[in-house]
Amino acid sequence: MNAIDYFFGNTYRLDKPFLVGREEISYRDLYISYNHLAKWINEMVGTDKHIILLSVNNLFFVKMYLAIIKSGNICIPLDPGIEKENYRYIHELTEPKLIFLTREVEKRLELNSDQAWYPDTLPSSAENYTDEIPGSEFDRERCAEIIFTSGSTGKPKGVMISHKNLIANTSSIVEYLQLTQDDRMLVVLPFYYCYGLSLLHTHLRVGGSIVFNNSFIFLGGVLKSLIDYKCTGFAGVPSHFQILLRKSDSFKQTSFPDLKYVTQAGGKLAPVFIDEFRQAHPEVRFIVMYGQTEATARLSWLPPEVYDRRKGSMGRGIPGVELKVVNEKGELIRPGETGEVIARGDNIMMGYFADEEGTKNAIRNGWLYTGDLGTLDEDGYIYLTARSKEIIKVRGKRISPKEIEAVILALPEVIDCTIEGVEDDIEGEMLKATVTVRKENAEAVTRERLIQHCSQHLVLFKVPQVYEFKDNLTISATGKKIKKV
Numbered sequence: 001m002n003a004i005d006y007f008f009g010n011t012y013r014l015d016k017p018f019l020v021g022r023e024e025i026s027y028r029d030l031y032i033s034y035n036h037l038a039k040w041i042n043e044m045v046g047t048d049k050h051i052i053l054l055s056v057n058n059l060f061f062v063k064m065y066l067a068i069i070k071s072g073n074i075c076i077p078l079d080p081g082i083e084k085e086n087y088r089y090i091h092e093l094t095e096p097k098l099i100f101l102t103r104e105v106e107k108r109l110e111l112n113s114d115q116a117w118y119p120d121t122l123p124s125s126a127e128n129y130t131d132e133i134p135g136s137e138f139d140r141e142r143c144a145e146i147i148f149t150s151g152s153t154g155k156p157k158g159v160m161i162s163h164k165n166l167i168a169n170t171s172s173i174v175e176y177l178q179l180t181q182d183d184r185m186l187v188v189l190p191f192y193y194c195y196g197l198s199l200l201h202t203h204l205r206v207g208g209s210i211v212f213n214n215s216f217i218f219l220g221g222v223l224k225s226l227i228d229y230k231c232t233g234f235a236g237v238p239s240h241f242q243i244l245l246r247k248s249d250s251f252k253q254t255s256f257p258d259l260k261y262v263t264q265a266g267g268k269l270a271p272v273f274i275d276e277f278r279q280a281h282p283e284v285r286f287i288v289m290y291g292q293t294e295a296t297a298r299l300s301w302l303p304p305e306v307y308d309r310r311k312g313s314m315g316r317g318i319p320g321v322e323l324k325v326v327n328e329k330g331e332l333i334r335p336g337e338t339g340e341v342i343a344r345g346d347n348i349m350m351g352y353f354a355d356e357e358g359t360k361n362a363i364r365n366g367w368l369y370t371g372d373l374g375t376l377d378e379d380g381y382i383y384l385t386a387r388s389k390e391i392i393k394v395r396g397k398r399i400s401p402k403e404i405e406a407v408i409l410a411l412p413e414v415i416d417c418t419i420e421g422v423e424d425d426i427e428g429e430m431l432k433a434t435v436t437v438r439k440e441n442a443e444a445v446t447r448e449r450l451i452q453h454c455s456q457h458l459v460l461f462k463v464p465q466v467y468e469f470k471d472n473l474t475i476s477a478t479g480k481k482i483k484k485v
């Protein structure tokens with residue numbers, strides 16, 4: 001089954017709105033629109049082709065995302081703020097047949113591509129596109145999308161997600177969150193991110209609705225949207241909750257009569273913030289979750305009812321997912337010991353695009369090795385202790401230190417650079433650059449200059465805000481640099 005057919009299996013005839021807010025569309029109109037666009041795409045390029053989608057969260061993104069996957073092609077949703085170098089790398093790697101994007105993104109990336117299509121160049125009439133793309137015989141093992149994340153080498157890694165993966169993870173999330181058509185989600189997470197996409201998929205499946213807010217920095221607008229649009233759900237990464245709770249008193253003091261639950265994933269949120277939230281809004285269920293792009297989105301959840309007894313835990317596997325913690329020999333650890341979290345289920349990715357070695361390292365004997373270290377208690381609840389991978393998560397976004405280090409090392413005065421994540425009361429984790437500079441150039445390399453330099457080559461969330469300057473590089477006997485003495 002095509003995943004899009006699954007999402008709309010019970011909802012395609014609904015007259016109720018799916019998207020609410022500045023842009024609105026009903027289920028029925030969305031169904032007609034994406035089907036005729038899918039037919040159009042299918043006639044242009046056939047099936048199983050790579051198609052890039054670059055846009056902020058809006059109706060254009062939703063229509064094209066659904067149409068691309070429905071057409072039997074492979075959607076590659078990318079951050080519209082992506083760096084030119086990373087875009088070129090992904091474009092050359094995947095060789096897309098079509099690119100759907102907004103004019104603003106095209107201007108910034110200077111594409112000038114004859115493959116490009118924009119919101120104002122799409123076919124506007126569905127009259128000639130009444131026939132659906134065949135779906136009944138569709139092989140659900142086929143790739144539906146490739147989600148690019150930062151890799152440990154600095155190059156983006158393409159996570160291949162199948163139709164089966166999307167269907168399995170959506171079904172699981174709907175089951176444990178008990179979502180219904182009465183649910184309305186305020187979406188602040190971008191759809192090029194698997195956590196954001198899971199909100200789209202699950203609400204389509206149950207007949208719920210979503211509201212976009214692409215400006216989280218304006219907290220007043222977020223609070224207003226929750227109230228005005230009667231949102232029952234909110235999903236965020238740690239920094240969202242830290243900012244809501246610590247940047248302003250308004251969130252704690254405001255009543256949200258329709259808000260039933262919030263979900264948190266994209267990194268570990270310190271229990272002190274969860275306690276603050278629960279104290280301020282005891283009527284709202286706070287649901288801690290854990291996942292990875294390689295797992296389509298979700299691996300585990302912690303029911304609010306057990307939070308006080310399992311504080312700090314990421315929970316247990318969601319329906320259809322088996323989790324274990326194993327030592328270096330692959331043996332199950334005992335409670336209290338530390339090992340790597342591994343997972344198995346129909347939601348586990350097909351593999352990394354054009355990276356056979358990376359796929360073999362990540363998936364072994366049908367198990368996804370997450371790279372996250374943890375321990376567990378007597379009842380099987382897992383507690384993460386560290387990440388064995390080099391990836392740093394800031395605001396739920398995965399960042400490769402090597403990519404940022406390479407930008408700073410391009411300055412001739414810099415001898416060495418190490419990027420790490422440091423704890424911050426508001427952001428949760430911030431990027432710190434430890435920069436080794438020659439003594440004679442110490443005055444030339446300042447924090448302001450480094451921020452300006454990084455801003456020219458990196459998107460904003462990858463620019464370090466904390467800097468430490470050194471004039472000596474500390475190395476071990478083997479020649480490897482020692483990050484901390």
